Amino acid sequence: MFRRIAAALTVATIPVSLLVAPAQADEPTADEPPAATVVPVQVTGDPAKRFNLVILGDGYTTGDMATFRQNVDRHLNVLWSIEPYKSYRSYFNVYRVEIPSKDSGVSCDPGPSSPKRDTPLSMSFWSGCRSDGVQRLLLMDNAAADKYAALVPGVVPANRQILALANSTMYGGAGGTFATASGGNALSALISPHELGHSLGGLQDEYDYYRRGVPGGPYSGEEPDSVHHTLLTEPQMLQQRKKWWRWLGERSEAGGRIGRHEGGMYFSQGIWRPSQHSIMKSLGYYYDQVGREVMTQAISRKTSLIQDATPAGTIGADRVLWVETLHPVSHPLRVSWTVDGRFAGDGHDLELRRLRLRPGRHTVSVRVDDPTDFIRDPDIRASFAQTRSWTVDTSIRTSPDTATPAFTTTTPTDQPVGADSVIYAETTHPATRAPRITWRINGRPVHADRDLELSDLPSGTHLVTATVGSTTKTWTVDAVAPTVTVETAQPPAKDQLTLRLNPADDRPGNVVAEFRVDGDGWYNYYGWPTDSNSPFLFTKEGTNIDGLIYGKLAAGRHTIEYRAVDAAGNHAEPRRVTVTLD
Known part of the structure; x- marks a missing residue:
């Protein structure tokens, strides 16, 4: 989207212990909206020792709040399907802040002359309702966002990321000190990781335009500071050991080969990026290895090993x-x-x-x-x-203590874990003896220290227990992969193709479907950009939607692979269908 450069106000926080129940703002006066409610979505540890994702809603009335919850669930499940968030989701606490709005929707949606709505965060499209603004640049009142984020106990700006979702189906978002995204657009769940790439990782846009449909022109500056843009050739990167030289030649996680692809930072010529497409260029693809490395570092900096x-x-x-x-x-x-x-x-x-x-x-x-x-x-x-x-x-003798073996923090037990996950448990610390955890999978003892690595479990539901002292913790392991069916349709001329994926799972939670064409990068299936209920459309020229081309596919025979990812992180084995476009 856009990396918005904006100063954020610091905020006083409420220094209390780990949140265990929803927290509410003070009672409103007659002229104020109803009190906001903080709901812990995922709490993996003390917020002072975790990276905290605070998700705010704007333009959701009390009657819209169920929609906000659904939007948050979809955004998170898409986020957890993308590396490095998938591997490091346990580093995050996630809180949902429900702020009932006086009006439903946000300002200047869909046009700059559309109504301005009375909402807690004053979110608006068109760069803040400017007639000369950019339609998809979704801004908000940062001071108001700070105020509502401060309701989350124990969370401070240094270990916090704010993501604000607008009650809108129009495509849009922004990155910067905070991140914003449309809550209900077909592509909206992909806007969030893109904007977090800006806000959290400092990644730049890889777009070769600033205004859609208008090429960005040649870049004439010096070597950019951006770690994923360069003027260097591949031999120069290797010789000088600069930029992404360590990744050159590898197959990109976003498809194609990591090398030198022209365009980026809003310029169409004279500057190069690592991959043909990644989430910083085309929503739907993963981060490539260069972006993933930056995001892994960014997440790691927010916590302490x-x-x-x-x-x-x-x-x-x-x-x-x-x-x-x-x-x-x-x-x-x-x-x-x-x-x-x-x-x-x-x-x-x-x-x-x-x-x-x-x-x-x-x-x-x-x-x-x-x-x-x-x-x-x-x-x-x-x-x-x-x-x-x-x-x-060795001359010191340790005095006996009264600490007894017990659990302190563990992998949350209230939701199933995936078949290839790591389950952890921490214990108390008696001075002269180390508590031993007895781990069992379906009643069978297995050897592990504080981390139990799951692997090679047969399909089905399994129970993992950990016992220390007189206390036992139990986790449900979801080793049932999600399912996904495919529907393809073509007219008699076979000059176009529609693709519909229907993911499903045996447990609650949003299921993410993905597809890739001819071995290219996996692409999130979101339906169609203008309607999440419509199938994805392939044509030889593609379809122009707001200046971007979707579904361009050359004539000929193609293999489309498809799969799904459930809320526990289980992947379905890819299946494939072969199609021909005349």
């Missing part, structure tokens, strides 16, 4: 050292211990008595890092690693 640890200082050799970490959904972090520089073990606890240290003083350190393949630069990946160190004095 080490969430808590044994207090620093000098301790006895009969003590248990411990560390609590974050827990990605897709893989465990790497935790390694050293004593005087030598490897001493891995895992979240280190029982010093088992090491039988020689008399004297020793230095014990722990290092936590993320072995993700999403960050290719080893120096950047290493920069996110965190360490803690302690001095161990």
Whole structure:
């Protein structure tokens, strides 16, 4: 969309403990709208130690609030289907702020002369209802957004991202300090990750135009600061080890090959981007590896790999050292211990008595890092690693404590987890003994530390339990892939093709359907840009909608693959259909 440059006002927050029930604003006066309600959608930990996504609604009356909830559900399920959000969704707390509006809808929708509506965030299209503005540039009152976001207890601007959804079916959004998106447009759920690419990751638009239908012209500036735009050739990137040189030649997650594709930053010539299309250029595709790497770094910067640890200082050799970490959904972090520089073990606890240290003083350190393949630069990946160190004095004896083994934080148990997820559990920390978690899958014991990696489960529903002390936690594992059926239709001339995908699942939640053509990048199936209930249309020239071409497909034989992703993150195996366009 657009990267909006706007100053955001800081905000005082309410420093209370982890939110466990909806919170409401103060009672309104006669001239004020009804009180807003904060609803926790996903809470994975203390908001002071998580990255918090606060979703505000604007232009939703009390009668529209069910629509707002549906829009949020769809936006989130699409977001969680896209990497790196899929792998790191456990780093997020998500809160929905329901703000009843006096009027339904937002201002200047669909035109700059359309009514201006009385809404809490004053959202408006056309760059704020300007006759010379850009239709899809959706602005709002940042101060009002700050005020409502401040209702979420324990969340501060430094670890918060605001996403505001407008009650509108018109395409639009904006990025910047905050992100905005249409709530009900067919493409709206894809606007959110695009705008978060701006607001959270600092990514630039890869559009080769500023106003649709008008080529952006040649770029005449110096080498841009943007990590995903360049003037360099591929040999120059490799020789100078700059920009996306580490990814060159690989198949792009957004389709095609990572190389040098002309156009970006609103210019059509003289500047190049990594992939033919990615979500920063064409809504529907994934981030390519370059954008995904930036977003992984951005999410990681908002949190701390080490969430808590044994207090620093000098301790006895009969003590248990411990560390609590974050827990990605897709893989465990790497935790390694050293004593005087030598490897001493891995895992979240280190029982010093088992090491039988020689008399004297020793230095014990722990290092936590993320072995993700999403960050290719080893120096950047290493920069996110965190360490803690302690001095161990074998002459010190640790006093007994009264701490008993129990769970502290775990993977939420109120929603099913996917068949390939990581389930985690953290415990209390008695001083001289490490609690042992007994994990079971369908009653069968399995070995794991604080992270249980699920894999190779047969299709069906499974139960995972974790027991420590006298407490047991239970998770339902959804190992049933979603289904998706396909409907294609062509006129007798076979000069066009309609594609309709019908995803479904055995559990509640929005199901995301995707397709790709001839092995290109997976593309989100949203229906048709102007109507989510209409099928996607392919023609040889494509269809021009507001200056963008959709569904252009050359004459000939094509293979269309399709699949679905359910709310738990399970992918259906791709199926395919072969079509011919004459």
